[in-house]
Structures are given as C-alpha cells and as structure tokens.
Amino acid sequence: MVATDDSARSLLRFITCGSVDDGKSTLLGRLLFDAGMLPDDQVEALRRDSRRQHPDGDVLDFSLLTDGLDAERQQGITIDVAYRYFHSARRNFIVADCPGHEQYTRNMATGASHADVAVVLVDARKGLLPQTRRHTYICALLGIHKIILAVNKMDLVDYAKEVYEPIKEAYINLAKELGIAAVHALPVAALTGDNVGAPSKDMPWYEGPTLLDLLETIHVEPSQAVDFRMPVQWVNRPDQSFRGYAGTICGGRVKVGASIVVQPGAHRAHIARIVTADGDLPEAHAGQAVTLTLDREVDVSRGDVIADAGRPAPEADQFAVHLLWMGDEPLLPNRGYWLKIGAKTVNARVTSIKHKIDVNTQAQLAAHRLQLNEVGYCNIDLDHPIAFEAYADNHALGGFILIDRQNHATVACGVLDFDLHRATNVHWQHLDVDKEVRARSKGQHPKCLWFTGLSGAGKSTVANLLERRLSRLGYHTYLLDGDNLRHGLNRDLGFTAEARVENVRRVAEVAHLMVDAGLIVLVCVISPFHSERDFARNLFVEGEFAEVYVDTPLEECERRDPKGLYRKARAGEISNFTGIDSPYEAPVSPEVHLHPGESSLETMVEELVSHVFPHADR
Amino acid sequence: MNQFSGNLDQLEAESIHIFREVAASFQRPVMLYSIGKDSSVLLHLLRKAFYPARPPMPLLHVDTTWKFREMIAFRDQVAAEGDVQVIVHINEDGVRKGISPLVHGATVHTDVMKTVALKQALDKYGFDAAIGGARRDEEKSRAKERVFSFRNAQHRWDPKRQRPELWNLYNTHIHKGESVRAFPLSNWTEMDVWHYIRREQIPVVPLYFAKTRPIVLRDGALIMVDDDRFVLREDEKIEQRTVRFRTLGCYPLTGAVESTASTIDEIIAEMAASRTSERQGRVIDHDPSASMERKKQEGYF
Numbered sequence: 001m002v003a004t005d006d007s008a009r010s011l012l013r014f015i016t017c018g019s020v021d022d023g024k025s026t027l028l029g030r031l032l033f034d035a036g037m038l039p040d041d042q043v044e045a046l047r048r049d050s051r052r053q054h055p056d057g058d059v060l061d062f063s064l065l066t067d068g069l070d071a072e073r074q075q076g077i078t079i080d081v082a083y084r085y086f087h088s089a090r091r092n093f094i095v096a097d098c099p100g101h102e103q104y105t106r107n108m109a110t111g112a113s114h115a116d117v118a119v120v121l122v123d124a125r126k127g128l129l130p131q132t133r134r135h136t137y138i139c140a141l142l143g144i145h146k147i148i149l150a151v152n153k154m155d156l157v158d159y160a161k162e163v164y165e166p167i168k169e170a171y172i173n174l175a176k177e178l179g180i181a182a183v184h185a186l187p188v189a190a191l192t193g194d195n196v197g198a199p200s201k202d203m204p205w206y207e208g209p210t211l212l213d214l215l216e217t218i219h220v221e222p223s224q225a226v227d228f229r230m231p232v233q234w235v236n237r238p239d240q241s242f243r244g245y246a247g248t249i250c251g252g253r254v255k256v257g258a259s260i261v262v263q264p265g266a267h268r269a270h271i272a273r274i275v276t277a278d279g280d281l282p283e284a285h286a287g288q289a290v291t292l293t294l295d296r297e298v299d300v301s302r303g304d305v306i307a308d309a310g311r312p313a314p315e316a317d318q319f320a321v322h323l324l325w326m327g328d329e330p331l332l333p334n335r336g337y338w339l340k341i342g343a344k345t346v347n348a349r350v351t352s353i354k355h356k357i358d359v360n361t362q363a364q365l366a367a368h369r370l371q372l373n374e375v376g377y378c379n380i381d382l383d384h385p386i387a388f389e390a391y392a393d394n395h396a397l398g399g400f401i402l403i404d405r406q407n408h409a410t411v412a413c414g415v416l417d418f419d420l421h422r423a424t425n426v427h428w429q430h431l432d433v434d435k436e437v438r439a440r441s442k443g444q445h446p447k448c449l450w451f452t453g454l455s456g457a458g459k460s461t462v463a464n465l466l467e468r469r470l471s472r473l474g475y476h477t478y479l480l481d482g483d484n485l486r487h488g489l490n491r492d493l494g495f496t497a498e499a500r501v502e503n504v505r506r507v508a509e510v511a512h513l514m515v516d517a518g519l520i521v522l523v524c525v526i527s528p529f530h531s532e533r534d535f536a537r538n539l540f541v542e543g544e545f546a547e548v549y550v551d552t553p554l555e556e557c558e559r560r561d562p563k564g565l566y567r568k569a570r571a572g573e574i575s576n577f578t579g580i581d582s583p584y585e586a587p588v589s590p591e592v593h594l595h596p597g598e599s600s601l602e603t604m605v606e607e608l609v610s611h612v613f614p615h616a617d618r
Numbered sequence: 619m620n621q622f623s624g625n626l627d628q629l630e631a632e633s634i635h636i637f638r639e640v641a642a643s644f645q646r647p648v649m650l651y652s653i654g655k656d657s658s659v660l661l662h663l664l665r666k667a668f669y670p671a672r673p674p675m676p677l678l679h680v681d682t683t684w685k686f687r688e689m690i691a692f693r694d695q696v697a698a699e700g701d702v703q704v705i706v707h708i709n710e711d712g713v714r715k716g717i718s719p720l721v722h723g724a725t726v727h728t729d730v731m732k733t734v735a736l737k738q739a740l741d742k743y744g745f746d747a748a749i750g751g752a753r754r755d756e757e758k759s760r761a762k763e764r765v766f767s768f769r770n771a772q773h774r775w776d777p778k779r780q781r782p783e784l785w786n787l788y789n790t791h792i793h794k795g796e797s798v799r800a801f802p803l804s805n806w807t808e809m810d811v812w813h814y815i816r817r818e819q820i821p822v823v824p825l826y827f828a829k830t831r832p833i834v835l836r837d838g839a840l841i842m843v844d845d846d847r848f849v850l851r852e853d854e855k856i857e858q859r860t861v862r863f864r865t866l867g868c869y870p871l872t873g874a875v876e877s878t879a880s881t882i883d884e885i886i887a888e889m890a891a892s893r894t895s896e897r898q899g900r901v902i903d904h905d906p907s908a909s910m911e912r913k914k915q916e917g918y919f
Contacts, residue, residue: 009624009625011624011625011629039892080762081762082762083754083762083804084755085754085805085807087809092625092807109782109784110783110784113784233635233642234638234641234642236671237671238670238671242670242671246667247638248786275669276666276669277665288631289630289631289634289635289638302642326782340789341787396786399784399785400787401787401789403789408793410781410782410783410789413782
C-alpha cells in the first residue's frame with residue numbers, strides 16, 4: 001500500500017454554529033483556503049466577486065463562497081444543510097453548514113446528527129448571546145460532547161486577552177450546565193486568518209493550537225456503545241444454501257462463535273460466519289457493513305436487532321423522549337405516526353406532552369401541541385415493542401424519526417431517554433372466550449360502520465334508521481353517537497384539533513371493544529381528519545371496518561342547521577367549528593359514499609345493508 | 619489486515635448501508651449507470667453490498683447516442699460479465715428528430731436525450747427508486763442535496779418536499795407514482811473516488827488515462843473527434859494531443875485536459891497538485907440558461 005493513500009487518513013465530521021453576523025461563512029471559507037482546498041478557478045471567481053462587492057479593497061471576501069444558497073433565500077425556499085468537503089495532511093473533513101434563521105433549529109439538529117464535533121462561533125464584541133445558548137443546547141440534545149469555541153473578530157477588539165478570557169470562562173460554565181464537559185476555546189480573526197490556519201502574530205498571549213490544528217488532532221471516540229448490536233437491514237437469501245443477515249454494526253464487536261439473541265424476542269443462536277465480499281472476517285466491529293450467518297434456523301426479519309446474548313438490549317413499547325418537531329403541521333397528541341428507528345418502522349403516537357422547552361433559555365413551558373422547530377419532552381407509545389438503547393449510549397438504537405402517514409413527510413426527530421415500563425411487564429391477559437366465540441353465539445359477523453361527515457350532514461339520522469332495520473333483521477347492534485358520548489366518556493374534551501384527535505381515538509377504541517364483544521357497531525362522529533379515521537381503521541382486521549361518507553354539501557348543512565350551531569359559529573359564538581373555521585378532510589376512498597341530497601333515506605339504508613352485508617350473510 | 623479506521627472504509631460501509639436500504643424499502647429499484655468512474659465505483663459497491671447474492675436490481679444506461687465509443691465498448695463488457703442485467707434506453711423520438719449536440723446545442727440535446735430519456739425509461743419500467751452516482755462535492759447546488767432525494771410523479775425535484783435527513787435514518791415512504799433518487803456516493807470526494815479505484819483495483823474506461831488523441835480546440839474546450847459526425851468549422855483543425863478526461867459524457871460536450879498521467883498513481887498525483895475543479899470541462903455547466911439547479915428541478919441528475 002502506498003504511503004500517500006488517503007484511506008490511512010481518518011474522517012472527522014463537524015458542524016459550524018453561528019449566524020451570518022458572527023462570521024461563520026468567512027471562517028469556513030478561510031479554513032478551506034488555508035487548507036489549500038480552493039481550486040484556482042474558484043479563487044479567481046471569488047476574487048472577481050470580492051472586487052464587485054468591495055470596489056476599494058483588495059480583500060478576499062470568503063463569505064461570498066458559501067452563499068450559493070442566496071438565490072434560494074430570495075426565492076423563499078427552505079434553506080437547509082449544505083455539506084462541504086476538505087482535507088489536510090492528517091484528516092478528511094465533512095462540514096455540515098447550516099445557514100438560515102427561521103429554520104435554524106431544525107437544520108442545526110440535522111447537521112448535528114452527522115457531527116462528532118461542533119465549532120461554536122461567538123463575536124468577541126458581543127460575548128455570549130441567547131443564540132449561543134441555543135446552539136449549545138441543540139448540540140447537547142443531539143449528543144455532541146466536544147465543542148470548539150471560536151471567539152471571532154478579535155481584530156475588532158484589539159486582540160485583547162482581557163476580552164477573550166471572560167467569554168471563555170462564561171462559555172465553559174454554560175457548557176457544563178448543559179452537560180458538555182469538553183470545550184476547547186481559542187481566539188480567532190476569520191477575516192485576516194489569525195489562528196485559523198496559521199498562528200496569530202497579534203495574539204502572542206495565546207499559545208494553543210490553531211483551529212485547523214485542533215480539528216486535525218481532536219480525539220473522537222468511535223462509539224460509546226460497547227455491547228454488540230446490529231439492526232438487520234436486509235435478509236440475504238440467494239438460494240437454499242445461504243441465509244445471511246445484512247446490516248451495519250452499530251455497537252460493540254462480534255466474533256465468529258459468539259452467542260447472540262434476536263430482538264425483540266428471545267431466539268438465540270451463534271454466529272457461524274461474518275461474510276463480506278472481501279472474504280470472511282474472524283471479527284467485526286461498530287461501523288462495518290457485514291452479513292452475518294447463524295448456526296441454526298431462527299426467524300429473523302428486517303428491523304430485528306441481533307445482539308450479544310449475554311448483554312441484550314432492553315425492549316419496550318412506551319418511552320419518554322425528547323422530540324424536535326420539524327413538520328409544518330403541529331404535533332397533535334394521540335395522532336398516529338410512523339416511527340423509524342434502526343431498520344424498523346412501527347406505529348407510534350405521542351400520548352402526552354409533559355412540557356416544551358424554550359430552546360433559548362431551556363425553560364420548561366406547558367404545551368398542548370408542538371409547532372415547527374419546538375422541542376418537547378413527551379411520552380410516546382408504540383404498537384410493537386422494540387429493542388433500543390438510551391440515545392446517550394447508542395445513537396443508532398436511541399435516535400428516531402417520525403413520519404406523517406398521509407403525506408409521508410419526516411415531521412420530527414427524537415431521542416429515547418428511557419422506557420416508561422418494560423413491555424415485558426405488561427402482558428395481554430389470555431382469555432378463553434374470544435371474539436369468534438362471542439360472534440358465533442350471536443350468529444353474526446361483527447363490524448364497525450364509521451359514519452363521517454359535517455355536522456348536520458345526517459349521519460345520525462341514517463345510522464338510526466339502519467340500526468332499526470338491522471335490529472328488525474335480528475342483528476345485535478350498538479350506535480355510538482359522537483354528541484351523546486360527549487356527555488359522558490368524552491365530557492372532558494373540547495373542540496380544538498388536539499381534543500378532536502383524542503375524542504376520535506376514544507370512540508374508536510370503544511367501537512373496537514364492542515366489535516370484540518361480537519356487536520355490529522355504528523359510529524357517528526364528524527371525525528374530520530384522515531389520520532384519525534385511519535387510526536380507527538387500523539384497529540380492525542380486514543373487512544371488519546367500513547368508512548361511510550355522508551356527503552352533504554356545507555351549504556346544505558348550514559341551511560338545515562338542526563342544532564343552530566352553524567349560526568352560532570358564523571356569529572363567532574363558538575370556535576373550531578368544522579367547515580367554518582376548522583377543516584374537514586373528505587375521505588378519499590370510503591367503502592360507502594352517500595349523497596343525502598340526491599337519494600332518499602330508504603335508498604341509502606338499502607345501499608348500506610346490501611353493501612356491508614352481502615346476501616349470503618343476511 | 620483491514621483496520622477500519624480510515625476514511626475509505628467508513629465511506630464504503632455507509633454507501634453499502636444506503637444500497638441495502640434501497641433494496642429493502644422499494645418495490646422496483648434500479649441503478650443508473652453512466653459508465654464513468656463514479657458509476658464504476660457504484661457498481662463495485664452494488665456487488666459488495668449484496669454479496670454473495672447477485673445484485674437485486676438492474677443497471678440502466680440512458681444512451682444519448684453521442685457517448686465516446688470506448689464508453690460503449692466498456693459498458694458492453696460490463697454487461698457481458700453477466701451478474702447484472704444492463705438495460706439500455708435511447709429516446710427514439712429524439713433520434714427520429716435528429717437531435718444532435720452539434721446542431722441543437724448542449725441544452726436541447728441534454729434535455730431531450732438525457733433528461734426526457736431518463737423519465738421515459740423510469741416510467742416504462744416503473745422504477746420507484748433510482749440510484750445515482752452524484753457527489754455533493756461536485757457542484758454548489760449539490761452540496762445540499764439529500765442522500766434520498768424525493769421526486770414527484772412528474773419526476774420533478776420539489777425543494778419544498780425534500781425531507782430532513784438525520785443520522786443514517788432514511789425516510790423511504792412514497793405514494794404510488796412518486797419516486798426517489800438515492801445517492802450512495804454523496805459524501806465521497808473526487809479524490810476519494812480515485813483512491814478507492816486504486817485500492818480496490820476497479821476497472822475504468824481508458825479515456826481517463828492520458829494518450830495521444832485527435833483533438834479540436836472549440837470554444838476554449840479540447841474536444842476529441844470520436845467519429846465522422848463531428849463537422850469541422852472553418853479555421854478548425856484536428857491536432858494530435860496528449861490528453862485525458864476528468865469526467866465523461868457526450869464526446870462533443872466533454873472537454874479533455876492536457877495531461878501525461880497514464881496510470882492511477884499519476885492521476886492521483888496530478889489531482890493532488892491540480893488547482894481546478896472537476897466539472898470545469900463540462901460544456902453544459904457553462905451554458906448560462908441552464909443552471910444545475912434548474913436542470914435538477916426538471917429531472918436531470
């Protein structure tokens with residue numbers, strides 16, 4: 001192997017924190033220039049641009065280099081993380097550069113998730129600002145334990161040590177308060193390059209390394225995680241003779257012959273081979289992408305975690321988490337989302353927001369919802385237990401994203417703090433008489449018919465007539481009416497979006513119990529949102545649930561106004577009224593689509609009976 | 619013995635992770651194969667990621683009919699190895715209209731024979747994920763591109779619908795008709811690519827190595843006359859020059875650099891001393907009406 005092979009160089013990922021005013025772009029540009037990473041044609045372009053911006057001076061304005069995102073900013077498009085690459089003799093660097101003000105928290109968290117080290121910039125003239133605290137808090141939240149504090153613009157304070165020292169002291173205290181012990185501080189002047197790539201002549205009192213030196217030598221532990229863990233990404237099965245589990249090891253190391261357990265669960269086996277395209281390995285460790293084979297047939301699928309049998313990962317389905325909300329729509333407690341962690345995706349909902357956290361002061365504030373860029377401390381509930389680690393111990397098994405089930409956007413990132421109670425402690429009580437037995441004794445197939453539509457659309461009227469009809473035919477039914485339930489089960493809920501989500505969730509769970517009891521349940525609730533109706537649908541097995549869209553136009557509902565509610569809503573006496581100042585998301589493909597304006601009640605009931613109960617069943 | 623502390627080992631493992639995530643999460647993935655050095659590295663990683671199984675996705679080459687002849691020969695050699703299926707797609711409509719970079723210019727040619735052709739192929743085969751070899755260090759607007767880049771049903775890149783990417787957790791959920799482009803080499807630099815080619819002894823098209831070739835100086839670029847479709851303008855003459863290519867594309871649109879580097883070691887040494895950026899030789903990037911940003915929104919890589 002040739003000595004200059006850069007595979008021998010290590011890789012450092014870092015993030016720069018600071019706003020345009022702090023000279024972040026200038027510092028980054030200067031760093032690239034000093035490391036000799038700017039090609040001639042780029043320097044030439046920069047010289048031209050600099051001359052245009054500063055006609056009187058012969059300076060290189062490095063801030064112009066990184067402003068490729070300016071055009072975007074003018075177009076009002078989301079600005080986010082840009083990645084830059086450079087190397088020195090000793091190391092390769094990947095810098096996550098996060099410009100932008102409004103989206104700063106989200107972008108910085110994204111950048112920080114890819115970084116080992118953060119460079120925090122402070123303007124020497126201003127000292128620590130609320131944003132310094134915010135940057136440091138986000139670093140701490142995302143688990144960055146090493147920070148380089150660059151006190152910039154020293155040239156504007158006469159390179160005075162008396163200015164630098166108190167800023168350094170104050171910052172070290174701030175970092176300690178937020179749980180970050182390792183701070184390397186240095187004074188720099190990005191514009192002139194002092195202490196960036198070369199030592200400063202004007203600050204002889206500073207004898208430490210330059211920024212580039214620091215970045216080249218700062219020690220980063222490969223991973224905190226010592227216990228062997230590998231999430232299975234892909235099952236490799238080219239033919240009957242080979243069955244391997246491909247994935248990237250995210251903790252510890254593993255040897256051939258090691259005893260492992262497949263999680264969640266308790267299936268044990270030994271490692272037979274560690275396969276790579278370059279030949280089998282006797283041993284592999286965190287960071288390597290390998291394919292493991294086992295000494296016996298065990299059921300392993302994508303998303304499972306292969307772990308050290310002696311020190312398995314904990315398993316749970318309820319957690320306390322820190323959540324950073326990234327979606328345009330707010331987080332609503334009890335709405336269902338997909339949660340992706342490792343290679344596993346499960347259904348999740350936030351059961352409560354304990355508090356939100358002001359990112360500038362870390363003050364804890366009461367909250368019913370989380371908006372874009374807000375951080376909250378929440379309880380989260382999964383529909384399946386997962387193998388996990390606290391984020392502080394293992395980023396790959398403790399960091400997750402939430403995905404909107406409708407539009408598929410990534411709406412949040414989060415870190416697991418601890419499990420609320422181990423899933424293994426909560427068992428389903430096994431009961432001998434089950435749904436099938438109960439249904440058989442009633443001689444019917446239990447079902448849930450979910451009537452959705454605007455207030456006054458005629459949901460209850462149709463359902464009421466249908467129930468009379470079914471009852472006469474000898475079926476066992478129950479009608480759950482949204483309005484009636486609000487007098488009892490849901491009397492504590494109002495009409496905000498959050499309350500509507502919870503309202504529908506409770507109704508859906510009750511309907512589910514009644515179907516389990518063998519009944520045919522007719523549910524009448526406005527249920528204005530897709531995601532709650534989908535939540536309800538997902539509680540039932542295939543064919544058990546039918547969405548009935550009672551499609552009466554708003555004008556008609558308003559004209560009827562049987563309870564006088566539209567009049568009050570228009571008068572501003574009640575708020576959050578569906579169709580007036582709160583949205584109704586119409587079903588996309590309901591099982592039954594009724595148009596009360598066009599057909600008679602009897603026709604609609606007939607349609608329901610025939611659609612939902614095929615002839616053989618009647 | 620592999621110590622796995624180095625840059626290349628990390629980059630390789632991360633790329634393999636991305637390949638596996640695509641294979642596990644999409645119905646019908648494809649790897650876009652453009653025959654260049656980045657594609658050679660991609661193909662190598664594709665094979666590694668799924669070893670000992672054969673790669674679970676085909677390669678797609680969008681042939682503009684103006685590629686260097688040596689590229690096509692190289693592609694056919696790869697196809698002959700037989701472990702991966704190579705699909706070649708040509709925009710026949712463009713061929714019928716006689717679209718040519720020499721007549722219609724770089725922008726129209728690239729749009730019709732590359733961008734439109736790619737969309738045709740993706741629609742024809744119903745691919746829902748296309749792996750490409752783009753790197754973030756290539757160009758300013760690519761510096762912020764995602765590893766999994768979301769495209770709507772019209773294959774357009776909508777900046778507002780790109781998803782934040784944290785850790786190595788990729789959101790692979792799409793609706794029917796939508797697709798993603800995935801870029802396993804996002805974090806590689808041009809230098810990493812060459813070091814990796816050297817370390818892994820990956821074959822590349824000989825055009826990357828210096829040789830005496832028939833060259834015409836046109837609009838400041840050294841264009842190689844690869845076949846008789848190239849018509850000389852007045853005052854132009856063919857000269858024999860020792861050149862090589864840093865990137866490969868359609869021959870009338872790809873400028874050579876004067877160089878004597880004829881081995882990988884010499885290329886790496888030349889690059890270490892080099893002071894110009896990689897895409898400088900591409901004619902299309904200099905066309906002011908066709909910024910990379912706009913091409914990307916329209917579905918170009």
